[in-house]
Structure formats: C-alpha cells, structure tokens
Amino acid sequence: MASNPAEAIALNARRAFEASQLVAPSERDIALTAIRTALSEKRDEVLAANKADMDAARPLVEAGKLSASLFSRLDLGKKGKYDSMLQGITDVAALPLPTGQVTFAKELGPGLALHRVTCPVGVLLVIFEARPEVVVNIAALAIKSGNAAILKGGKESTLTATLLSKIIADALAKTQIPSTFVQTVSTRSEISGLLAQDKYIDLVMPRGGNELVMSIKNQTRIPVMGHADGICAVYLDKSADENKAIRVAVESKIDYMAACNAAETLLVNESLVNTLWPKVANALAAVDVSLRCDAVTLAAIKGQPAEAKAQAAAAADFDTEFLGPEIAVKVVPSVGDAIKHINEHSSHHTDSIVTEDETSMSAWARGLDSANCFINASTRFADGTRYGLGTEVGISTGKTHARGPVGLDGLVIYKYVLRSEKTDGSLIADHEKGQGYTHTDLARDQPPF
Amino acid sequence: MASNPAEAIALNARRAFEASQLVAPSERDIALTAIRTALSEKRDEVLAANKADMDAARPLVEAGKLSASLFSRLDLGKKGKYDSMLQGITDVAALPLPTGQVTFAKELGPGLALHRVTCPVGVLLVIFEARPEVVVNIAALAIKSGNAAILKGGKESTLTATLLSKIIADALAKTQIPSTFVQTVSTRSEISGLLAQDKYIDLVMPRGGNELVMSIKNQTRIPVMGHADGICAVYLDKSADENKAIRVAVESKIDYMAACNAAETLLVNESLVNTLWPKVANALAAVDVSLRCDAVTLAAIKGQPAEAKAQAAAAADFDTEFLGPEIAVKVVPSVGDAIKHINEHSSHHTDSIVTEDETSMSAWARGLDSANCFINASTRFADGTRYGLGTEVGISTGKTHARGPVGLDGLVIYKYVLRSEKTDGSLIADHEKGQGYTHTDLARDQPPF
CATH class of the missing domain: 3.40.309.10 (Aldehyde Dehydrogenase; Chain A, domain 2)
Known part of the structure; x- marks a missing residue:
C-alpha cells in the first residue's frame, strides 16, 4: 500500500508497466491511434484550456517575470501546431518497435539457448519545460517503447497539460494499455516525493539545463538521463x-x-x-x-x-x-x-x-x-x-546508457532469457562436471517468446 | 588545479584517460603483457605483503570481528591463486576490443557520413571487497576497455592492494599508457571525496550488496552501476x-x-x-x-x-x-x-x-x-x-546502461562521428533548404577514424 501521494502515483505507474508487459506490443500502436483520435475530437476543449493558461501567463510576461519566448512556446493555438502534434503521434506509431530485438544469442549447450532481448526500462519520470505538446510527444514515445511515464511540465502550462493527460488516460482506458500508463503531476512538491521512489521509478529524464539536472541528481538515487548545457x-x-x-x-x-x-x-x-x-x-x-x-x-x-x-x-x-x-x-x-x-x-x-x-x-x-x-x-x-x-527523446549529455541524440532505443534495456529444452532441464553441474559449454552463436532474428 | 587530494586523484585519472585516447588501442594489450610480466617477477614481494595483511587480520577473526570466509578470500598464497590471477590478464588481453565498434552508420547525404562508434565511458571508480586479486582483475578490464580506473578494495587487503597497484603503475610507466591510468586509494574518507568528483569520474561501480550500493547512491551525482542483493x-x-x-x-x-x-x-x-x-x-x-x-x-x-x-x-x-x-x-x-x-x-x-x-x-x-x-x-x-x-565485470541489478552479467561491453558507451567530404563542408541549410537527407544505411565494418 502506498503511504503517500507520490508513492501512490509511482506504484500506479509500476503496476501499469507490469500489466502492460503481458499485452501484445501491437496493442501499443492501437493505443496511439486511439489517443490521436481523442485529441483530434477534443481540439476545441484543449485550445480553450490553453487559452486560459496563456491568459494567466500574460500578466507575468508584462511584469517581466516570464520571458516572451517561453510565453510563445506555451501557445498550442499557433497555426499548424496542433496538427503537427497529432501527426507526431502517427509518426511515432509508424516507427519500428525498439523492444523485442535480439542483441546477443548463444547456445550454451545442446538444448540450452540464451537470448538477450531488448525490453522497456520500466517507469520513466520526465520533467520538462512549459511546452504543452511535449506531454503528447513523450506519452507517444513512452507508449511505443513500452515504458510507463510520469510527466511534469512547466507550471505555466498546467491547465493544458492536465487536460491532455486526462484525454490520454480516457483514450487508454478503452484499450488494453492501462489508463495509468501515462500520468501527469503538476506541482514541484510532487516531484520531490517522486524522486524518493527508487523502488518504482527506473529513470528520471530532466530536460532543461544544467541547474535542473544537477538539482535532480542531488535529490535522488534513481538514474538520471540529463540534458544539461550545450557549450x-x-x-x-x-x-x-x-x-x-x-x-x-x-x-x-x-x-x-x-x-x-x-x-x-x-x-x-x-x-x-x-x-x-x-x-x-x-x-x-x-x-x-x-x-x-x-x-x-x-x-x-x-x-x-x-x-x-x-x-x-x-x-x-x-x-x-x-x-x-x-x-x-x-x-x-x-x-x-x-x-x-x-x-x-x-x-x-x-x-x-x-x-x-x-x-x-x-x-x-x-x-x-x-x-x-x-x-x-x-x-x-x-x-x-x-x-x-526516427524521433528524439532528448540529447543526453551523460556518458552512460545513452549519449547524444536519444531515439526510442535510448528508452530500452534488455533481459537475458535462458531456455532449456532438455528432457530433465538444465543444471550447471551438467556442463561443469560434464559436457562443458558450447557457446556457439545462434541466429538473432527471432526472440525466444 | 586540484583543490583537495580526492580531486587530484580524479583529475589525474581524467588526464590519463584523455591522453590514452590518442594511443593506438593495440598498446593496451602491450600494457597488459607488461603488467603480467611485472607481477610474475614480483610474486614473492606481493605474497610477503599479503602475508602481512593476513597476519594483521588474524586477530580480528579470533576476536570475531572478521568472518572466516572473508579472511580466507584475503589469501593470495592459496594454491593456484596467483597463477590464475596472472592467467586472467592473459585471458582479458585475448578478448576482442569492445571499443571502436560501429553500431549505427548512415549517409545523411552524398559526402556526409555519420558513424556511431563504441568508446570507453571514461573514468571508473570501482569499490570492492577485500579480495586482493580483484585489483589486478579490474585493472586488466579497465585497460582493455580503455577506461581509467580508481580502485578501492576492502581495508583488510590494503598492503597487498597498494603493492599490486604500485607494480601496475610501474609497469604502465614503461608503456604508452599513462602510469596514473589505474590508481588505488585505501581509505573510506578518500571515497567520500571521490564521490563528489562528478566532473572527472563517469561511473561508480560498487560491488558488495544492497547497503553499500544505497549508501553510494545517496552520496553522489555520478551514475552508479551497482550489484545489490540477489533475491x-x-x-x-x-x-x-x-x-x-x-x-x-x-x-x-x-x-x-x-x-x-x-x-x-x-x-x-x-x-x-x-x-x-x-x-x-x-x-x-x-x-x-x-x-x-x-x-x-x-x-x-x-x-x-x-x-x-x-x-x-x-x-x-x-x-x-x-x-x-x-x-x-x-x-x-x-x-x-x-x-x-x-x-x-x-x-x-x-x-x-x-x-x-x-x-x-x-x-x-x-x-x-x-x-x-x-x-x-x-x-x-x-x-x-x-x-x-568472455569475462565478467560484475552483475548489475540496475536497469540502465547494463543489466545482468556485465562483460567488457558494459564498460563502453559511444560517440557519433559526422564527417563531411563535400568541397565546401556541410551545413544543415544545404539539406533543409535544398537537397534533404538521404538517411541511407552505410556498412558498419569500419570505423571512420
């Protein structure tokens, strides 16, 4: 049981991730299509929420508390922007699956096959700037790669982001992907709580400069894939x-x-x-x-x-x-x-x-x-x-996991699957007190499940 | 300039790493052979230091402050152990290079080629138990993969580890690999200082259970590849x-x-x-x-x-x-x-x-x-x-970078090399206001440098 709201969110994400692993990967594309359709239908509602965010932000710009460029990026009503957000979902759906790829395969002995197969990392926590379309963009990348995601955008886009997130959850509820596969949080205090959930969250991706990345790294045991400065x-x-x-x-x-x-x-x-x-x-x-x-x-x-x-x-x-x-x-x-x-x-x-x-x-x-x-x-x-x-999740300035421009394959890791077909199963004793290991390469074209 | 001893060690490692990148990778195998030869010649000296470590540890075992199994692992004089440590170096030298492998290659347009090439992560900080032969084992893996390493073993093996480290440094001094490519530290306070050197150290590898891994993660912004519990x-x-x-x-x-x-x-x-x-x-x-x-x-x-x-x-x-x-x-x-x-x-x-x-x-x-x-x-x-x-650096219980048994390829990352052969170099404007991108696959057999 979750003992605080952040833990509840993280646990929901973890459960959604685990449940989704038993769903056929083709369902992910079906979910993406459902999201695109729902977002297309709710365009007016989203743009109204976005207008309210803009109206709330305008006095901040006038008072010099918010930059004009940030304000401009907030605007989802700009010509072509909404359509291009929708098209982004279709483009991600069309990409090859980054999971289920065999990257290493060996026979350890007759009837004993080892495959290393790419799989999602698990639960992602993505922290980004006040560009509301990023909610949709990251949600699509997370779904395609099989990772559950918790998203936190800039506070100026809260109304838009919350509504987009609700539309996504409602659309997912009609598919085989759990509706809590993508969740959005809106306050900084929720982030602090989430950064403590290293049991449930596997990777934090802060987008937005050196200071943010350093501050996140100081607060968490979860691995951080950061996009720091560009000098x-x-x-x-x-x-x-x-x-x-x-x-x-x-x-x-x-x-x-x-x-x-x-x-x-x-x-x-x-x-x-x-x-x-x-x-x-x-x-x-x-x-x-x-x-x-x-x-x-x-x-x-x-x-x-x-x-x-x-x-x-x-x-x-x-x-x-x-x-x-x-x-x-x-x-x-x-x-x-x-x-x-x-x-x-x-x-x-x-x-x-x-x-x-x-x-x-x-x-x-x-x-x-x-x-x-x-x-x-x-x-x-x-x-x-x-x-x-194909697409870009961000540019990593770190030196582990993924470096430079990160595509969908930066959101996967792998697992080893060892399967014995021998009539009495396989023990190391069979090999080490007996026949040894063959270690011959196997074809990598087919995952073993 | 380094402002404290830990920073000096980390900076030395970083400089050694950077210098080594301009040395031909074949020199790494020459360095491994030199280390094996030196360790073979200094066997008596090393075993004398190891006996002193054992003598100092014996009262601790008798007082119940050190387990018998840990004491037993301290012993480098056991039949076959020293030879097997030496053989380990030869085995690592014989492995294929994990660096310089092309994992992605595309032509972006005629005369403009992009290669993703594996390279060392950089500087490793490895923290391990009181098994002195691990110093040699990790040093060999670090050298083979092109990573500089800072090693900290259990305090009971300090004399042995310090001498092994000195022999390694002296052997490296006669090769093209810098003598500070592998350094050893012996106190816990040095570790705390090193964990703050995220500017110079790229990856921390704690071997030794959940508690150590958690404690390291709590103290550092450096990525941690941990080997926690095995339940x-x-x-x-x-x-x-x-x-x-x-x-x-x-x-x-x-x-x-x-x-x-x-x-x-x-x-x-x-x-x-x-x-x-x-x-x-x-x-x-x-x-x-x-x-x-x-x-x-x-x-x-x-x-x-x-x-x-x-x-x-x-x-x-x-x-x-x-x-x-x-x-x-x-x-x-x-x-x-x-x-x-x-x-x-x-x-x-x-x-x-x-x-x-x-x-x-x-x-x-x-x-x-x-x-x-x-x-x-x-x-x-x-x-x-x-x-x-081929060999094992450890078993990672993390879910990023490398997972499960980690071989030499768990110690590398990659860089993108983009090379233009066009007579006036390459600008994105040439492509985006003109010819577009071809994105055709290139052969991956040869790195571009």
Missing part, C-alpha cells in the same frame, strides 16, 4: 579550408542561437591568426555576432571591420552557454591543445573541427570526449531527426 | 515436470549458497501442493535445507520427512537474501501471481520457472522484470563466463 566549439585547424571555415563557423553560431547545439566557442590554430581568422571574424561580425577574444585574436583583427564587434574575453566566457549572439575566441597551438581545451571547458555535447588533415581528423574523433565529434560540418547537425533516428 | 526465485508452474522441478530447485538453492544467483524463494502453483510440492520439499530437506513455509505449503508436508526441516515463514522471509541453507516457500494461484510476487519482492536478478506450458513460458519471459528470466534451468547459470561473455 559547443568549432576549431579551425592549421589546414582549414577558408570557405568551409567561414560556412561552418557562421551556421554553427547563428542558425538557431538558443539551441543547445549552437557554437559558443571558436578555437583558432595559431598559424591562422593573421590569415584565416580575420576573414572568419569579419564574417561573424557581419551577421552581428559579438566576439569575445583572447589577446592574440583580438590584436589580429585591429583595423578590420570585425574590430567594432570585438572585446577582450573574460576567463568565464569559455565556460559560458551564451545562447545568443556572442562567441568566445581563443588561439591554440595545435589540434591536441584544442582537444584539451574542449575536454576541460565544453559540455561534451558537440564540437566540430575544420581541417583538411587526416591526422587531425583522427585525433579529433578519438581524443575528443564529446557525444558528437564533427569534421567539416556544422554543429547544428546534432539532432535525432537529422541523424535519421 | 532469486524458482517457480513451479502447474505443468512442471517432476524431475526438472527437483533438479532445478535443489541446484538453485544449494550449489553455492553464498552466491547472488542462488535461490532464496520457492513459489508453488496451488495445483501442485499435494502432489509435486512434498517431493520437492523432501528433496530439499534431504540436502539439509530449512523450509520457511506459508500456511498451505506447511500443512501439505505434515507427516512427510520434510516436516522436520519446516517452519512457518515470517513475512520478511520473502524479502530476505538468506545466503545460506534456508528457502522461503509460498503457494500461488497462477503464473501471473508468481510474476507479481517476484516483481514485488525479488531483486530483479534471476528467476526460473519450471513448466511444460508455452503460454506460461511466454508470460514469464515477458512479464518478469528480472535481468535473467530462466525456463527449466538452474538460477546458477546467471554468470558472464557461463553466458560466454
């Missing part, structure tokens, strides 16, 4: 091609400055300080990027158009996620030093080298401790959809 | 074969009672209470196993030889890792109830069903939330060597 760098190597350097540096910085895969740091090989660097600086300045330069790179653009946009960098600039039109610039003697700087200062997210040199490319790909190591390509490619992963 | 069950289904049932129940319980994969619970389908159950009970009693029975199973063996070994179970018996000659017994109405009981009470480690029924097998493999779901086989098979994983 990404572009490095211009000795042999960098001018055109590639300018194109990669400019797009990585300005294409979408609020994105976690935007560049915040530019490292320049010392051999380029008076040749390529001023051209790159002018290109960045021309698109209104402020340059926070170390002494060498600052001196090198004296008298250039870029000078007007340049100033001396502070040490902290190299550890800053600007998320705006600033970039920290520093000279380095070699690719090895660039790698060292990035391993020390970056968030191990995405970093790109511009080079024509195979040795530098190899050092980069091997030495850089980043989820995404790019060569002559914009940092903006770091994204599950661009990678062809 | 394993055998379930006798309605259609269980008599011979299989007796063989599987008896070996699972008594083969090695201190092992985490030994059975602690026996669930009996209610249809078998007066038929198969008394036979199984008598077989267990005959090998001196005490039966802690619920009311139904206790009543059913009245007048049987097993009665002498039976008593009423307390509720807590079903949540207990006995690690000795006791087993908790309970009747259940169906396979579904057996699964429910195990999901609630077990440690999600290893559970075996005895059945002839395909529907029960399928429910078991799908519904049981355990790392190892066995059918008509002894729970004792749950082991990396028996599985043919």
Whole structure:
C-alpha cells in the first residue's frame, strides 16, 4: 500500500508497466491511434484550456517575470501546431518497435539457448519545460517503447497539460494499455516525493539545463538521463579550408542561437591568426555576432571591420552557454591543445573541427570526449531527426546508457532469457562436471517468446 | 588545479584517460603483457605483503570481528591463486576490443557520413571487497576497455592492494599508457571525496550488496552501476515436470549458497501442493535445507520427512537474501501471481520457472522484470563466463546502461562521428533548404577514424 501521494502515483505507474508487459506490443500502436483520435475530437476543449493558461501567463510576461519566448512556446493555438502534434503521434506509431530485438544469442549447450532481448526500462519520470505538446510527444514515445511515464511540465502550462493527460488516460482506458500508463503531476512538491521512489521509478529524464539536472541528481538515487548545457566549439585547424571555415563557423553560431547545439566557442590554430581568422571574424561580425577574444585574436583583427564587434574575453566566457549572439575566441597551438581545451571547458555535447588533415581528423574523433565529434560540418547537425533516428527523446549529455541524440532505443534495456529444452532441464553441474559449454552463436532474428 | 587530494586523484585519472585516447588501442594489450610480466617477477614481494595483511587480520577473526570466509578470500598464497590471477590478464588481453565498434552508420547525404562508434565511458571508480586479486582483475578490464580506473578494495587487503597497484603503475610507466591510468586509494574518507568528483569520474561501480550500493547512491551525482542483493526465485508452474522441478530447485538453492544467483524463494502453483510440492520439499530437506513455509505449503508436508526441516515463514522471509541453507516457500494461484510476487519482492536478478506450458513460458519471459528470466534451468547459470561473455565485470541489478552479467561491453558507451567530404563542408541549410537527407544505411565494418 502506498503511504503517500507520490508513492501512490509511482506504484500506479509500476503496476501499469507490469500489466502492460503481458499485452501484445501491437496493442501499443492501437493505443496511439486511439489517443490521436481523442485529441483530434477534443481540439476545441484543449485550445480553450490553453487559452486560459496563456491568459494567466500574460500578466507575468508584462511584469517581466516570464520571458516572451517561453510565453510563445506555451501557445498550442499557433497555426499548424496542433496538427503537427497529432501527426507526431502517427509518426511515432509508424516507427519500428525498439523492444523485442535480439542483441546477443548463444547456445550454451545442446538444448540450452540464451537470448538477450531488448525490453522497456520500466517507469520513466520526465520533467520538462512549459511546452504543452511535449506531454503528447513523450506519452507517444513512452507508449511505443513500452515504458510507463510520469510527466511534469512547466507550471505555466498546467491547465493544458492536465487536460491532455486526462484525454490520454480516457483514450487508454478503452484499450488494453492501462489508463495509468501515462500520468501527469503538476506541482514541484510532487516531484520531490517522486524522486524518493527508487523502488518504482527506473529513470528520471530532466530536460532543461544544467541547474535542473544537477538539482535532480542531488535529490535522488534513481538514474538520471540529463540534458544539461550545450557549450559547443568549432576549431579551425592549421589546414582549414577558408570557405568551409567561414560556412561552418557562421551556421554553427547563428542558425538557431538558443539551441543547445549552437557554437559558443571558436578555437583558432595559431598559424591562422593573421590569415584565416580575420576573414572568419569579419564574417561573424557581419551577421552581428559579438566576439569575445583572447589577446592574440583580438590584436589580429585591429583595423578590420570585425574590430567594432570585438572585446577582450573574460576567463568565464569559455565556460559560458551564451545562447545568443556572442562567441568566445581563443588561439591554440595545435589540434591536441584544442582537444584539451574542449575536454576541460565544453559540455561534451558537440564540437566540430575544420581541417583538411587526416591526422587531425583522427585525433579529433578519438581524443575528443564529446557525444558528437564533427569534421567539416556544422554543429547544428546534432539532432535525432537529422541523424535519421526516427524521433528524439532528448540529447543526453551523460556518458552512460545513452549519449547524444536519444531515439526510442535510448528508452530500452534488455533481459537475458535462458531456455532449456532438455528432457530433465538444465543444471550447471551438467556442463561443469560434464559436457562443458558450447557457446556457439545462434541466429538473432527471432526472440525466444 | 586540484583543490583537495580526492580531486587530484580524479583529475589525474581524467588526464590519463584523455591522453590514452590518442594511443593506438593495440598498446593496451602491450600494457597488459607488461603488467603480467611485472607481477610474475614480483610474486614473492606481493605474497610477503599479503602475508602481512593476513597476519594483521588474524586477530580480528579470533576476536570475531572478521568472518572466516572473508579472511580466507584475503589469501593470495592459496594454491593456484596467483597463477590464475596472472592467467586472467592473459585471458582479458585475448578478448576482442569492445571499443571502436560501429553500431549505427548512415549517409545523411552524398559526402556526409555519420558513424556511431563504441568508446570507453571514461573514468571508473570501482569499490570492492577485500579480495586482493580483484585489483589486478579490474585493472586488466579497465585497460582493455580503455577506461581509467580508481580502485578501492576492502581495508583488510590494503598492503597487498597498494603493492599490486604500485607494480601496475610501474609497469604502465614503461608503456604508452599513462602510469596514473589505474590508481588505488585505501581509505573510506578518500571515497567520500571521490564521490563528489562528478566532473572527472563517469561511473561508480560498487560491488558488495544492497547497503553499500544505497549508501553510494545517496552520496553522489555520478551514475552508479551497482550489484545489490540477489533475491532469486524458482517457480513451479502447474505443468512442471517432476524431475526438472527437483533438479532445478535443489541446484538453485544449494550449489553455492553464498552466491547472488542462488535461490532464496520457492513459489508453488496451488495445483501442485499435494502432489509435486512434498517431493520437492523432501528433496530439499534431504540436502539439509530449512523450509520457511506459508500456511498451505506447511500443512501439505505434515507427516512427510520434510516436516522436520519446516517452519512457518515470517513475512520478511520473502524479502530476505538468506545466503545460506534456508528457502522461503509460498503457494500461488497462477503464473501471473508468481510474476507479481517476484516483481514485488525479488531483486530483479534471476528467476526460473519450471513448466511444460508455452503460454506460461511466454508470460514469464515477458512479464518478469528480472535481468535473467530462466525456463527449466538452474538460477546458477546467471554468470558472464557461463553466458560466454568472455569475462565478467560484475552483475548489475540496475536497469540502465547494463543489466545482468556485465562483460567488457558494459564498460563502453559511444560517440557519433559526422564527417563531411563535400568541397565546401556541410551545413544543415544545404539539406533543409535544398537537397534533404538521404538517411541511407552505410556498412558498419569500419570505423571512420
């Protein structure tokens, strides 16, 4: 029996997860279709709730307590947004199942087969920003991957999120997936209680920056798959091609400055300080990027158009996620030093080298401790959809379980299934005092159940 | 700069890891050979240190402060033990490299290739019991997988562990792998300091039971791959074969009672209470196993030889890792109830069903939330060597990253390498305002660096 509300929610999720494991996986797609239909039918009701959330948030924006961009993301009534949320469910339903895949299969001896089969992690707790459509998006990914989910969105979207969650639960109630498979909580105090439920919750996924991720990690024994900062760098190597350097540096910085895969740091090989660097600086300045330069790179653009946009960098600039039109610039003697700087200062997210040199490319790909190591390509490619992963649960800056853009296969783990067909069953004694182990590979095409 | 000793150790490990990434992986095997040679040459010195550890521990055993079994495991001078420790290094060196494997490869467009390549996690902190040979074993696994390691063994083996660690560091100093790639610490206070180094340490692996794992999780933001309790069950289904049932129940319980994969619970389908159950009970009693029975199973063996070994179970018996000659017994109405009981009470480690029924097998493999779901086989098979994983780092009772017996591939993660061969590099704008993405699969045989 649950002794507090958080435990009751977690226990409901766990029971729903366990019950769902005995339901055929094809029922998950049926559930997704049911949810899409229900959301389509209740569009007006949802948009009314969303309007109430917006009305409540508007005074906060006017009082300067809520950013305009956050307010804008709250709006589910924007042209095409609701339809695209619905289409997202259909797209997830169409993806291949990440569970039930055999990743290892061996015969231990005649009549004794071992299969390692992917399965859901179990119960997920997902904490995200005030974008109400994320409720639907995460619910779809959880259902497709067979994980029960407890969702907590930003408080500004509470009315919308609560209604979306109710529509999802009502739709699930008509399917074979339990109605408590996806639950929503709306207060921060519920989160604290849930973070103590490590018996029932298997994975916490906080989306929303370093501070949130650290705070969650400090409060829980549950594994955390966090999306922390994105301090990404572009490095211009000795042999960098001018055109590639300018194109990669400019797009990585300005294409979408609020994105976690935007560049915040530019490292320049010392051999380029008076040749390529001023051209790159002018290109960045021309698109209104402020340059926070170390002494060498600052001196090198004296008298250039870029000078007007340049100033001396502070040490902290190299550890800053600007998320705006600033970039920290520093000279380095070699690719090895660039790698060292990035391993020390970056968030191990995405970093790109511009080079024509195979040795530098190899050092980069091997030495850089980043989820995404790019060569002559914009940092903006770091994204599950661009990678062809089908969809993206988030971008993990952790180094266990899943790293970088996380698709549906980042929401599964595996179990080992050992099945004996021998007439008297199988004991280790049969093998270890007798016939030994064969350990021959088996076909991986078919799970054993 | 490091501000305290723990940070200095962690930073040394991080620097060693980063430097090692630029060294050819074949150097890891050269380092393993150098370590084996050095340990072979210093055998007398190591055994002298081990004798000193034993001499210091002996009074503790006599005073009842240290168990005899722990004392026995401390002894590196036992016949064959040192040679088997050396052979272990050779065996690890002979295993295939877990790093540099391509697990996903796509062309995003002509001239733009994405590869997901396995790589080391980074820096491991491994906390283990007072078995000095584990220092060598873990060092070998860490080196083979490219992870730097900080090791902390039980305090009773400090002299031996410190010397082994020094020999390893001296041997590494003559190779291309940094000498601080493997470090040993010897006090508990150093552990507390290290658990705060989440900037430098990527994974903590505590070996040694639930209490240690929980305590570590409470103290750190670093991901923990723990080996907690082993509360394993055998379930006798309605259609269980008599011979299989007796063989599987008896070996699972008594083969090695201190092992985490030994059975602690026996669930009996209610249809078998007066038929198969008394036979199984008598077989267990005959090998001196005490039966802690619920009311139904206790009543059913009245007048049987097993009665002498039976008593009423307390509720807590079903949540207990006995690690000795006791087993908790309970009747259940169906396979579904057996699964429910195990999901609630077990440690999600290893559970075996005895059945002839395909529907029960399928429910078991799908519904049981355990790392190892066995059918008509002894729970004792749950082991990396028996599985043919090559070697075993431990058995994870967690549900993220790696689960069940963990081989070398449980010590790796991956990075994405994106390389453009296009004459002007690659921008997302080229694709999203132009040619789109191809997302065609590439061969996975070759890493791109």
